[in-house]
Amino acid sequence: MPSFVEDCEVVIADSPSGSGNQHAKPRLSYPRAGRLLKHSDFERVYKQGRRHFSSHLTVFYLPQAADVTSGNVSRVGFTVGRVLGGAVQRNRIKRRLREAVRLRRSTLKTGVDIVINPKKSILTLEFATVLEEVGRAFDVIAKKLAQS
Numbered sequence: 141m142p143s144f145v146e147d148c149e150v151v152i153a154d155s156p157s158g159s160g161n162q163h164a165k166p167r168l169s170y171p172r173a174g175r176l177l178k179h180s181d182f183e184r185v186y187k188q189g190r191r192h193f194s195s196h197l198t199v200f201y202l203p204q205a206a207d208v209t210s211g212n213v214s215r216v217g218f219t220v221g222r223v224l225g226g227a228v229q230r231n232r233i234k235r236r237l238r239e240a241v242r243l244r245r246s247t248l249k250t251g252v253d254i255v256i257n258p259k260k261s262i263l264t265l266e267f268a269t270v271l272e273e274v275g276r277a278f279d280v281i282a283k284k285l286a287q288s
Contacts, residue, residue: 181215185254189202189253192284195259196261197256197259201253201255203253204252214248214254220258224258233263237270239267252285256274
C-alpha cells in the first residue's frame, strides 16, 4: 500500500512555559480596578454625570468622588439593553466595546467614571468604526473635563 505522506513536518502543539519565553507579547488586560461594577456607581454616573452623544454611542461621565477607592484609575462600565437583541448579540457588543476601550485607554483622563451605552446602529458597524467612535468620545470627555 503506497504512503501518501512523504514530506511532513513535526509540529509540537505544546505551548512554552511563560518564564522561558522571552518573545511573548505583553498581556494587555482590562483590569478589574478599571471597571465599574456596582449598581450604585452606575446610578451615580447617570444621575450626577454629564453626557456625550455620538451617532452610535451615548457616553455618560463623571469625575470620581474623593471617597472612591479605585486609586485614581478611570473606570468604564457598559449598559447594553435588551432592545439591542438577544444575549448573544448583547454579549458580542460588550466584547467589542471592551476591546475598543482597552485599546484606547491611554487617551483617557485618570479619575473619571464612564458608562458607555451603545445604540442599535452599533450592531452593523465594523470594528474600526467602533474603535474610532470610542477614541473620539474619550478625546471629547478629556477636553470637557479640562475646561471645567
